[in-house]
Amino acid sequence: MKVEARVLLSLGLFFGIMCAVYWNWSLENAGGVMMFAGMLLCFLPGGYYYWWSRRMKARPEDNPEATQTEGAGVIGSFPGTSIWPFTLGMGAFLCVLALVFGIWFLVPGLGLVVWALFGGTSEGRRGGPH
Amino acid sequence: MTDVLQPPADIPAHDEAHGHDEHHGPTGILKWITTTDHKIIGLSYTVTSVIMMVIGGFFAEIIRAQLATPNGHLVSLAQYNELFTMHGSVMIYLFVGPFAFGALANIIVPIQIGAPDMAFPRLNALSYWLYLTGSITMLSGFFTAGGAANFGWVGYAPLSNSLNTPGSGADLWIGGLLLTGFSAIFTGVNLCATIFYLRAPGMTMFRMPIFTWNLLVTAILILLAFPVLTAGLIMLYADRHFGTHIYSVAGGGVPVLWQHIFWFWGHPEVYILALPFFGMATEIIAVFSRKPVFGYKGMIFATLSIAALSLGVWAHHMFTTGVVLLPFFSIMSLLIAVPTGIKIFNWIGTMWRGQVWFSTAMLMAVGFVVTFLIGGLTGIYLASPPLDFFTHDTYFVVAHFHSVVMALVMGAMGGLYYWGPKITGYLLNERVGKFQFWFLFIGTQVFTLPQYVLGLKGMPRRIAIYPHNPEWKMLNDWSSLGALLIGISTLLFVANIVVSWKKYPAGDNPWDAHTLEWFTTSPPPHHNFYRLPPIRSERPTWDYNHPEHRALGHGSHKNEVAAEVVHKAPHS
Amino acid sequence: MALPLAALALSGCAVPTFGVKPGATTSSKSVYHLWVGFTIGALIIGVFVLLLIAYAVLRYRRKDDSIPRQVQYHLPLEWTYVIIPILIVFGLFAATLVVENKELANPKTDVTIDVNAFQWGWKFTYPGTNAVVVGQTTDAPTMVMPVDTNVHINLTSTDVIHGFYVRAFNFSRYALPGVDNQFTFNAVKTGTFFGQCTQLCGLYHSLMFFNVKVVSKSAYQTWLAQQNNAGAAQAAATVNQQQTNTYVPTKPTSGSGVK
Numbered sequence: 001m002k003v004e005a006r007v008l009l010s011l012g013l014f015f016g017i018m019c020a021v022y023w024n025w026s027l028e029n030a031g032g033v034m035m036f037a038g039m040l041l042c043f044l045p046g047g048y049y050y051w052w053s054r055r056m057k058a059r060p061e062d063n064p065e066a067t068q069t070e071g072a073g074v075i076g077s078f079p080g081t082s083i084w085p086f087t088l089g090m091g092a093f094l095c096v097l098a099l100v101f102g103i104w105f106l107v108p109g110l111g112l113v114v115w116a117l118f119g120g121t122s123e124g125r126r127g128g129p130h
Numbered sequence: 131m132t133d134v135l136q137p138p139a140d141i142p143a144h145d146e147a148h149g150h151d152e153h154h155g156p157t158g159i160l161k162w163i164t165t166t167d168h169k170i171i172g173l174s175y176t177v178t179s180v181i182m183m184v185i186g187g188f189f190a191e192i193i194r195a196q197l198a199t200p201n202g203h204l205v206s207l208a209q210y211n212e213l214f215t216m217h218g219s220v221m222i223y224l225f226v227g228p229f230a231f232g233a234l235a236n237i238i239v240p241i242q243i244g245a246p247d248m249a250f251p252r253l254n255a256l257s258y259w260l261y262l263t264g265s266i267t268m269l270s271g272f273f274t275a276g277g278a279a280n281f282g283w284v285g286y287a288p289l290s291n292s293l294n295t296p297g298s299g300a301d302l303w304i305g306g307l308l309l310t311g312f313s314a315i316f317t318g319v320n321l322c323a324t325i326f327y328l329r330a331p332g333m334t335m336f337r338m339p340i341f342t343w344n345l346l347v348t349a350i351l352i353l354l355a356f357p358v359l360t361a362g363l364i365m366l367y368a369d370r371h372f373g374t375h376i377y378s379v380a381g382g383g384v385p386v387l388w389q390h391i392f393w394f395w396g397h398p399e400v401y402i403l404a405l406p407f408f409g410m411a412t413e414i415i416a417v418f419s420r421k422p423v424f425g426y427k428g429m430i431f432a433t434l435s436i437a438a439l440s441l442g443v444w445a446h447h448m449f450t451t452g453v454v455l456l457p458f459f460s461i462m463s464l465l466i467a468v469p470t471g472i473k474i475f476n477w478i479g480t481m482w483r484g485q486v487w488f489s490t491a492m493l494m495a496v497g498f499v500v501t502f503l504i505g506g507l508t509g510i511y512l513a514s515p516p517l518d519f520f521t522h523d524t525y526f527v528v529a530h531f532h533s534v535v536m537a538l539v540m541g542a543m544g545g546l547y548y549w550g551p552k553i554t555g556y557l558l559n560e561r562v563g564k565f566q567f568w569f570l571f572i573g574t575q576v577f578t579l580p581q582y583v584l585g586l587k588g589m590p591r592r593i594a595i596y597p598h599n600p601e602w603k604m605l606n607d608w609s610s611l612g613a614l615l616i617g618i619s620t621l622l623f624v625a626n627i628v629v630s631w632k633k634y635p636a637g638d639n640p641w642d643a644h645t646l647e648w649f650t651t652s653p654p655p656h657h658n659f660y661r662l663p664p665i666r667s668e669r670p671t672w673d674y675n676h677p678e679h680r681a682l683g684h685g686s687h688k689n690e691v692a693a694e695v696v697h698k699a700p701h702s
Numbered sequence: 703m704a705l706p707l708a709a710l711a712l713s714g715c716a717v718p719t720f721g722v723k724p725g726a727t728t729s730s731k732s733v734y735h736l737w738v739g740f741t742i743g744a745l746i747i748g749v750f751v752l753l754l755i756a757y758a759v760l761r762y763r764r765k766d767d768s769i770p771r772q773v774q775y776h777l778p779l780e781w782t783y784v785i786i787p788i789l790i791v792f793g794l795f796a797a798t799l800v801v802e803n804k805e806l807a808n809p810k811t812d813v814t815i816d817v818n819a820f821q822w823g824w825k826f827t828y829p830g831t832n833a834v835v836v837g838q839t840t841d842a843p844t845m846v847m848p849v850d851t852n853v854h855i856n857l858t859s860t861d862v863i864h865g866f867y868v869r870a871f872n873f874s875r876y877a878l879p880g881v882d883n884q885f886t887f888n889a890v891k892t893g894t895f896f897g898q899c900t901q902l903c904g905l906y907h908s909l910m911f912f913n914v915k916v917v918s919k920s921a922y923q924t925w926l927a928q929q930n931n932a933g934a935a936q937a938a939a940t941v942n943q944q945q946t947n948t949y950v951p952t953k954p955t956s957g958s959g960v961k
Contacts, residue, residue, distance in 0.1 A: 003334070004326050007335075007434065010434075011438055015441060018441070018462075022442065022458055025458060028455065030387055030394075031394065034358060034390075034391075035441060035442065041354055042350075042354075045322075049326075060330075060332070061329035061330060061331055061334065062334060063332065063334075064337075066331035068330065068663075068664065070331045071330055071331040071662075075245075075328065076249075076328070078166075078246055079251055080155075081161070081166065082164055082166055082255070083164050084252060085253070085254075085255035085256040086163045086255070088256055089256055089262075090263070092259075092309060096263075096264075096267060096308055097305065099305050099308075099371075100301040100305055101298075208905055210908075211907075286863055286902070288861065288862045289863065289902065379879045379880035385879055386878060422772055422773075424773070425774075425775060426775075452884075452885075453878075453881065456806075460798055460802075464794055464798075465788075467787065467791060468784065468787045468788055472783060472787075474751060475780075478758050481759060481762060482758055482762065483762060483771065484770050485762065485763075485764040485765065485766075485770050486764055487764040488759075488763075499755060500752065500755060503755075507747065511737075511744070514736065514794065514797075514802075515798065515802050517736060519733070519873050519875070520867070520871075520872040520874055522865075523874065523900035524900065586721035586722055587721070588867075588869035590865070590899070591900070592902040592908075593907065594908045598896070598911060
């Protein structure tokens with residue numbers, strides 16, 4: 001996990017330096033705020049990976065000498081066919097159309113969104129089809 | 131010893147004939163709308179984005195037909211404004227972006243790193259549905275009374291406020307971008323998680339293929355940039371409908387704030403568009419030179435530098451506003467040329483002393499490098515404010531970004547010819563492909579080169595007619611001819627798909643390619659791999675097939691072959 | 703690398719212009735030289751890289767199925783093409799700064815013109831006088847200014863963003879609502895120069911023309927006096943009209959008939 005952490009942390013550091021130079025030199029707030037936020041966005045996962053990388057033992061994909069049998073077994077949960085992404089997508093679509101065609105579109109839109117959130121979450125808890 | 135990845139316990143091996151409900155799963159339309167398989171989702175993205183390319187291309191042909199005469203009457207002034215707005219919007223938001231990080235990335239990244247799927251398959255599917263509905267939303271502006279959005283693909287305030295652009299076409303444009311924006315953000319999350327957590331054993335970060343590295347950096351850029359655009363769009367919508375005055379002078383707002391926010395997204399966006407195609411070109415050039423990628427770590431360093439710098443150059447699109455810090459943005463923009471140059475030299479180094487074979491994919495990749503070189507060099511002019519002042523908003527800029535974008539299209543075509551057989555199991559006809567390439571390459575140069583001259587002669591962009599300057603007609607005609615050649619190349623592409631349909635079975639590795647995806651079948655099975663080779667370098671398939679031709683070490687070990695001997699696992 | 707090239711261009715030997723002209727002002731000439739310098743650099747680099755690509759693809763065409771030597775690194779070479787481009791970039795930046803500082807300098811000016819862009823035309827006012835020139839779309843207004851004089855421009859817009867672009871000056875600047883963009887021209891040639899709006903501003907963006915006419919200092923004074931009188935007369939007439947054409951409401955309007 002060390003390389004991942006270093007990639008993100010160095011990007012964040014670069015953004016921090018760039019932000020300091022830019023904001024002080026230009027006194028322009030929009031760019032300064034956006035660059036600062038970009039720095040934080042890199043430090044957040046980067047810091048987490050760094051913290052984690054010092055506490056974990058090497059995963060097979062971090063080990064240059066790993067054999068494929070080390071990766072055998074269940075890797076993770078990969079939900080198979082599911083109607084909920086489509087439902088959630090259609091709900092989001094209708095919600096956005098509410099911006100254009102009237103607030104009443106939010107009724108079916110939010111309805112589908114909420115239904116999909118419930119359905120998708122419980123499908124995830126159940127394990128779902130593979 | 132056999133190095134075999136066992137499929138997860140709850141999935142039957144492919145040769146178990148019956149009993150599992152997967153074989154009785156949904157079929158037809160229901161299968162499509164409930165799929166979470168990254169390969170099918172990626173294919174959906176590919177088909178949809180290529181359709182968007184054709185739609186955007188259709189708008190382009192109308193634009194070029196209108197500009198073929200100084201006082202063209204093919205379309206009205208109002209329609210023309212809609213046409214170039216939607217041409218740019220469709221091409222950038224709905225074609226190149228989704229193709230880059232939604233189509234080939236979705237299909238190829240998991241199989242390049244030995245993963246069974248993306249980290250969040252249902253989120254992946256959601257991304258596709260948001261993209262599809264976002265595209266429909268944006269395009270449906272054409273069916274409203276006021277027409278589609280007409281303020282340029284950049285939507286500058288105050289032109290895009292409710293006073294200057296009333297009508298729902300603009301709101302549909304905003305809404306469509308909200309949907310596609312979230313689609314991109316979710317894909318960015320998925321790519322990062324997949325690349326960080328689902329690599330196969332032995333696939334360390336510095337053994338990942340360059341394509342995957344570029345997609346990782348693209349994903350990080352998406353996460354940094356897209357939320358900014360989404361926020362800016364919400365503020366624009368609020369100005370239009372909720373009575374806020376964020377971008378309007380009258381209420382104490384600042385119109386140029388829109389430009390800061392838009393371009394803070396907009397510049398990383400063009401690298402989000404470009405980096406995946408850089409990755410594609412890298413893979414193709416290496417395979418068709420029969421050599422490893424030259425300067426692998428340099429490539430990664432260059433990609434990261436481009437990403438880092440790209441967040442600090444946005445206001446080079448705003449030099450003519452007079453309110454931005456010119457020297458800062460100038461030096462940062464000039465510096466971005468350096469990592470791009472590193473990549474170009476590495477591509478040349480990959481071909482150097484290789485055995486270069488000109489398949490269609492390789493032609494497209496080399497065409498990409500040449501065209502990107504031209505576009506990139508003209509970009510350097512634009513990084514110098516004095517030179518930008520008189521080229522900004524003229525056809526010089528239009529030519530610059532079309533050079534670059536058409537290079538990306540060549541990269542996309544290369545990717546389709548290269549990876550198409552892996553995805554579908556069938557090769558495309560090479561002869562038709564070569565015709566397509568030459569029409570595309572020559573068409574691109576004939577299309578763009580006259581536009582550089584037109585811009586220097588003073589032709590502004592986004593104008594429908596040029597009655598005061600009829601001497602611009604001839605150059606415009608050449609450019610329109612080039613556009614026609616590009617259109618023909620698109621037709622040839624479609625023809626190739628028809629002509630080659632299920633005709634030339636590909637096999638696992640028709641190109642003797644290097645990376646992990648070529649170790650599995652074409653198309654890959656459910657969850658991608660029956661077995662995996664040992665991974666000891668960034669070319670696991672090549673090492674497995676050509677153990678005596680591993681990449682040479684560097685430094686003091688220059689003349690030794692790298693140490694490890696590979697045990698060939700039984701390969702049935 | 704660009705500086706010696708710029709010097710070469712400045713020395714006046716017969717270098718092609720590469721599509722740009724020295725133009726009509728002092729700064730347009732510097733910009734032109736920068737352009738030529740950049741272009742010579744770009745051509746050298748571009749041709750060099752294209753030749754490398756051409757050589758690579760022709761010389762190393764596939765001859766047989768043998769596998770070539772799998773070279774993957776050459777650190778000295780790689781560092782070379784990192785360092786040299788960085789040096790070139792700093793050279794280009796230095797040249798840029800020189801021209802930019804000259805172009806954006808704020809010398810003492812004798813003439814000031816307020817330029818106001820609107821949908822879809824231009825209005826030129828000469829502060830301190832009543833001179834006003836205004837025109838829309840193809841009825842292009844002409845901004846008159848004296849030669850060999852520092853002319854200060856205040857540029858703004860009353861509605862959306864427009865682009866003030868004069869090709870002969872190798873220059874353009876946005877007219878932003880709520881912002882007073884200021885810059886200076888010193889024209890060295892007389893003549894009439896075409897200008898056009900370059901920033902999309904709505905329906906008639908394609909037709910938002912203007913002219914800049916540079917005249918001798920005496921001709922300018924004459925013209926200005928003429929415009930001043932015309933402007934004063936115009937202003938007086940407008941006031942008179944306002945006094946005579948007072949609005950007298952007739953019937954109160956009811957809401958009937960409008961649904």
